[in-house]
Amino acid sequence: MxxxxxxxxxxxxxxxxxxRLLPDKAELLERLRxxxxxxxxxxxxxxxxxxxxxxxxxxxxxxxxxxxxxQHADVVxxxxxxxxxxxxxxxxxxxxxxGVPIVLLxxxxxxxxx
Numbered sequence: 001m002x003x004x005x006x007x008x009x010x011x012x013x014x015x016x017x018x019x020r021l022l023p024d025k026a027e028l029l030e031r032l033r034x035x036x037x038x039x040x041x042x043x044x045x046x047x048x049x050x051x052x053x054x055x056x057x058x059x060x061x062x063x064x065x066x067x068x069x070x071q072h073a074d075v076v077x078x079x080x081x082x083x084x085x086x087x088x089x090x091x092x093x094x095x096x097x098x099g100v101p102i103v104l105l106x107x108x109x110x111x112x113x114x
Contacts, residue, residue: 003073
């Protein structure tokens with residue numbers, strides 16, 4: 001069983017008027033999280049931990065907690081965002097410094113080949 005740090009953009013995926021993550025982005029992360037859990041992995045995901053944005057934590061609270069989770073992770077699965085999320089880039093820097101393997105995921109559709 002691997003401990004997976006599932007990272008993705010937060011602020012750029014927020015629907016600020018609703019006070020929560022955009023529904024399609026929350027669904028994407030929840031599908032990934034559920035898939036990993038169904039295969040016996042432990043998953044840390046800040047979006048889920050913060051109730052998809054409804055339980056938003058201040059940076060001085062969530063950043064140390066995220067860093068501790070990274071220190072215990074066996075692998076990072078990350079969606080960069082478009083443009084790349086500064087928060088995800090910081091988490092990837094932590095992973096690199098700690099020697100945690102990184103798997104980059106894309107939520108972008110590939111262009112079709114003609």
